[in-house]
Amino acid sequence: xxxxxxxxxxxxxxxxxxxxxxxxxTLITGIIFSGLVGLNPLDAFHxxxxxxxxDLYGLxxxxxxxxxxxLIAVGLAIGFRSNVWNxxxxxxxxxxxxxxxxxxxxxxxxxxxxxxPIMVVGGAVGGMLWASIPAFLKTRFNTxxxxxxxxxxxxxxxxxxxxxxxxxxxxDGFNFPESRLFSDSAMLPxxxxxxRLHLGMVFALVVVALGWVFVRKSFVGYQMQVAGLADSAxxxxxxxxxxxxxxxxxxxxxxxxxxxxxxxxxxxxQLLPSVSPGYGYAAIIVAFVGRLHPVGILLAxxxxxxxxxxxxxxxxxxxxxxxxxxxxxxxxxxxLLAADLFINFRLHVDxxxxxxxxxxxxx
Amino acid sequence: MTTPRLELRGITKIYxxxxxxxxxxxxxxxxxIHAVLGENGAGKSTLMKIIYGVTKPDRGQVFWEGHQVQxxxxxxxxRLGVGMVFQHFSLFETLTVAQNIALGVDEPFDLDxxxxxxxxxxxxxxxxxxxxxxxxxxxxGERQRVEIxxxxxxxxxxxxxDEPTSVLTPQAVxxxxxxxxxxxxxxxxxxxxxxxxxxxxxxxxxxTVMRGGKVTxxxxxxxxxxxxxxxxxxxxxxxxxxxxxxEEGGTVRLEISGLTRASDDPFGTSLxxxxxEVKGGEIIGIAGISGNGQQELLLALSGEKPxxxxxxxxxxxxxxxxxxxxxxARRDLGLTFVPEERLGRGAVPPMSLAENSLLTGHRDxxxxxxxxxxxxxxxxxxxxxxxxxxxxxxxxxxxxSLSGGNLQxxxxxxxxxxxxxxxxxxxxxxxxDVGAAAAIRQELIDLRNAGLAVLVISEELEELFEIxxxxxxxxxxxxxxxxxxxxxxxxxxxxxxxxLFPGSEKLEHRNA
Numbered sequence: 001x002x003x004x005x006x007x008x009x010x011x012x013x014x015x016x017x018x019x020x021x022x023x024x025x026t027l028i029t030g031i032i033f034s035g036l037v038g039l040n041p042l043d044a045f046h047x048x049x050x051x052x053x054x055d056l057y058g059l060x061x062x063x064x065x066x067x068x069x070x071l072i073a074v075g076l077a078i079g080f081r082s083n084v085w086n087x088x089x090x091x092x093x094x095x096x097x098x099x100x101x102x103x104x105x106x107x108x109x110x111x112x113x114x115x116x117p118i119m120v121v122g123g124a125v126g127g128m129l130w131a132s133i134p135a136f137l138k139t140r141f142n143t144x145x146x147x148x149x150x151x152x153x154x155x156x157x158x159x160x161x162x163x164x165x166x167x168x169x170x171x172d173g174f175n176f177p178e179s180r181l182f183s184d185s186a187m188l189p190x191x192x193x194x195x196r197l198h199l200g201m202v203f204a205l206v207v208v209a210l211g212w213v214f215v216r217k218s219f220v221g222y223q224m225q226v227a228g229l230a231d232s233a234x235x236x237x238x239x240x241x242x243x244x245x246x247x248x249x250x251x252x253x254x255x256x257x258x259x260x261x262x263x264x265x266x267x268x269x270q271l272l273p274s275v276s277p278g279y280g281y282a283a284i285i286v287a288f289v290g291r292l293h294p295v296g297i298l299l300a301x302x303x304x305x306x307x308x309x310x311x312x313x314x315x316x317x318x319x320x321x322x323x324x325x326x327x328x329x330x331x332x333x334x335x336l337l338a339a340d341l342f343i344n345f346r347l348h349v350d351x352x353x354x355x356x357x358x359x360x361x362x363x
Numbered sequence: 364m365t366t367p368r369l370e371l372r373g374i375t376k377i378y379x380x381x382x383x384x385x386x387x388x389x390x391x392x393x394x395x396i397h398a399v400l401g402e403n404g405a406g407k408s409t410l411m412k413i414i415y416g417v418t419k420p421d422r423g424q425v426f427w428e429g430h431q432v433q434x435x436x437x438x439x440x441x442r443l444g445v446g447m448v449f450q451h452f453s454l455f456e457t458l459t460v461a462q463n464i465a466l467g468v469d470e471p472f473d474l475d476x477x478x479x480x481x482x483x484x485x486x487x488x489x490x491x492x493x494x495x496x497x498x499x500x501x502x503x504g505e506r507q508r509v510e511i512x513x514x515x516x517x518x519x520x521x522x523x524x525d526e527p528t529s530v531l532t533p534q535a536v537x538x539x540x541x542x543x544x545x546x547x548x549x550x551x552x553x554x555x556x557x558x559x560x561x562x563x564x565x566x567x568x569x570x571t572v573m574r575g576g577k578v579t580x581x582x583x584x585x586x587x588x589x590x591x592x593x594x595x596x597x598x599x600x601x602x603x604x605x606x607x608x609x610e611e612g613g614t615v616r617l618e619i620s621g622l623t624r625a626s627d628d629p630f631g632t633s634l635x636x637x638x639x640e641v642k643g644g645e646i647i648g649i650a651g652i653s654g655n656g657q658q659e660l661l662l663a664l665s666g667e668k669p670x671x672x673x674x675x676x677x678x679x680x681x682x683x684x685x686x687x688x689x690x691x692a693r694r695d696l697g698l699t700f701v702p703e704e705r706l707g708r709g710a711v712p713p714m715s716l717a718e719n720s721l722l723t724g725h726r727d728x729x730x731x732x733x734x735x736x737x738x739x740x741x742x743x744x745x746x747x748x749x750x751x752x753x754x755x756x757x758x759x760x761x762x763x764s765l766s767g768g769n770l771q772x773x774x775x776x777x778x779x780x781x782x783x784x785x786x787x788x789x790x791x792x793x794x795x796d797v798g799a800a801a802a803i804r805q806e807l808i809d810l811r812n813a814g815l816a817v818l819v820i821s822e823e824l825e826e827l828f829e830i831x832x833x834x835x836x837x838x839x840x841x842x843x844x845x846x847x848x849x850x851x852x853x854x855x856x857x858x859x860x861x862x863l864f865p866g867s868e869k870l871e872h873r874n875a
Contacts, residue, residue: 219730232708238691
């Protein structure tokens with residue numbers, strides 16, 4: 001009989017192996033499914049994972065999509081490590097785009113190197129503002145931050161929709177629900193020629209480095225980790241729980257806000273009713289696949305970005321529906337959670353005990 | 364010669380990290396009170412779990428009245444006639460005594476009939492118990508009676524008692540012993556698990572001594588001395604603390620003036636007008652049966668549950684109002700605290716000892732510009748491990764990988780190395796082996812000699828009498844008058860522990 005029994009110590013090896021196992025199982029599942037719907041599995045694999053990145057432009061696109069995921073996931077991970085469950089990155093991203101993009105529209109007539117930094121700060125402030133709502137409600141009224149932050153996502157998206165449909169609509173835009181195109185001063189410069197890879201990638205890498213310092217070296221990061229692992233120990237040491245809720249949500253909000261700004265001031269170049277293909281949700285998966293560690297998140301965001309690109313490529317080349325990206329994200333998360341079980345548990349095969357006891361009696 | 368009621372032959376149980384029992388042999392005869400003596404971690408509990416069918420042995424045989432049996436479930440053990448009273452009770456506080464007992468009855472019954480039997484049995488064995496009372500209104504001693512009566516109703520032929528006296532006053536211990544002796548006279552066998560040598564010498568006919576999972580001796584405790592039993596149990600002499608008389612006239616370091624606070628927990632104990640002064644250079648011990656307000660008092664003193672702003676002067680640390688401050692701010696004033704729970708409160712289980720040093724030791728220059736100075740942290744952790752003889756796999760070992768005693772030494776060391784003015788320690792040697800316990804007690808005495816104010820809360824009276832200069836009792840959320848340890852006795856403190864101290868409501872009620 002096979003039983004699942006607790007390990008005496010959580011397996012370190014397994015905690016690193018688990019994301020790799022999840023990726024491998026996701027691939028296998030993908031291949032099986034493409035076979036089931038009548039595709040040649042090798043073609044499907046090629047269309048999904050090779051074709052999108054077989055040239056420089058494709059690699060640039062990988063970075064374009066990985067940058068916001070990386071930014072958001074590092075920010076979220078800081079909260080997650082202390083059990084602050086911010087599910088509202090999508091909304092924080094949106095409000096970051098609204099505030100940062102709003103500044104771009106405000107300075108539409110002007111030029112200058114100062115515009116972009118103000119927009120970036122605006123994006124961060126916007127995200128923090130949105131994240132401060134669940135933080136305030138949690139610290140003041142002990143509400144559940146998961147629910148509050150999640151519901152605020154829909155509010156933020158409707159707010160953006162309202163703005164681009166009416167007050168911020170492009171006066172020369174034939175009534176399409178979109179803002180003016182941003183001026184050149186309000187656009188992030190391209191950092192790799194012949195691609196769309198923009199300065200946002202640099203921001204993302206800087207945030208990864210800062211995140212690593214915060215998690216590994218800073219005392220506040222340590223305090224948040226203690227609170228995440230043992231709440232009573234944090235209370236015993238006198239670490240302030242409320243402060244950690246605020247930091248966890250605000251850092252996540254700021255990172256998501258910057259990511260939102262980078263989207264509208266990067267590949268999009270204006271405000272649209274939708275500014276994110278679900279980066280705020282996908283980043284939650286990225287954070288966990290990356291083991292809530294900044295370096296892991298860097299790698300996981302590249303993987304998730306490839307899933308986005310592969311999904312697009314599969315739509316075009318194989319005529320698969322757009323839901324394919326979401327399906328793959330879901331499958332990946334499913335396998336990750338399943339594989340994570342074996343960090344704390346292991347399989348135990350019961351050997352028949354009879355042999356031993358009869359021997360003894362015979363003696 | 365009579366057949367043993369229970370015989371174990373060559374019992375071995377191996378866990379992934381430790382051999383809990385190795386080739387253990389044990390015989391218990393009808394009517395015998397048989398002690399299983401050993402330190403924490405010696406393998407006593409595993410052995411009892413095997414007898415009671417909770418755990419399966421890897422090797423070895425169990426004989427019940429001469430027949431080999433395989434007990435795989437507690438229900439089978441009960442059917443054979445084995446009853447067990449666990450150290451930690453499993454009672455529902457919102458149910459009555461009879462309802463609680465009914466939950467454990469395997470065959471059909473009617474509640475009224477059961478209540479009658481409970482009253483009968485409890486009367487016969489001198490365990491007064493009202494079947495209709497709700498469990499939350501019972502004292503710990505009474506709750507233990509519920510567990511014992513629950514076992515007795517099944518007319519057991521072997522009763523296992525796991526550390527039964529750790530929650531009782533000396534008077535209640537005496538009553539329990541009378542009950543156990545009567546049971547033995549009626550032919551019931553009793554396995555009595557304990558590490559308290561005097562009790563075993565007083566009560567038991569035979570003793571099996573265990574150390575490190577093995578049986579090290581079989582002895583007649585009535586013919587042994589406490590120190591000879593200790594030698595069998597720990598392999599060397601029982602260490603004794605050196606205790607000189609306290610210096611007079613220290614300044615008041617910790618002052619509690621009129622602490623009254625309702626408990627958040629509906630079954631918790633509210634604190635009522637607690638007043639106490641702890642001076643530098645003395646150890647004050649708070650005795651009491653658990654659940655009489657110790658938890659609530661500690662949360663209020665440590666700052667884990669600070670008081671409101673208006674009560675800031677109720678607790679003063681080194682002359683500064685501290686009632687409203689949180690734990691960190693109180694530590695800034697020179698308070699350190701050793702909590703009762705080591706894993707999860709005193710230490711973060713998966714973090715290394717080095718990281719756990721930082722938990723409260725970070726004031727010692729370990730943090731600069733918000734960043735952790737790792738070399739300082741490691742130096743602190745290493746000093747702590749060295750000075751306090753913490754046996755571990757180095758300072759990078761996870762806190763949860765240490766044995767309870769070693770982790771406690773580490774936590775005590777961490778709190779002492781911060782050079783506090785006031786140290787509060789809750790159950791400082793609970794679950795700690797005898798050698799380490801003596802080392803910790805000696806550390807507390809040394810701190811006192813160095814002029815610190817030390818407050819110890821403990822359920823072990825022997826410990827308090829060994830190290831304290833003054834003793835006070837907490838009962839039902841109130842403090843008794845403070846007495847000098849030399850001027851009182853275990854009997855008097857035991858009486859006070861049941862709520863009968865000068866000035867208590869209970870006593871006045873009785874005298875009126």
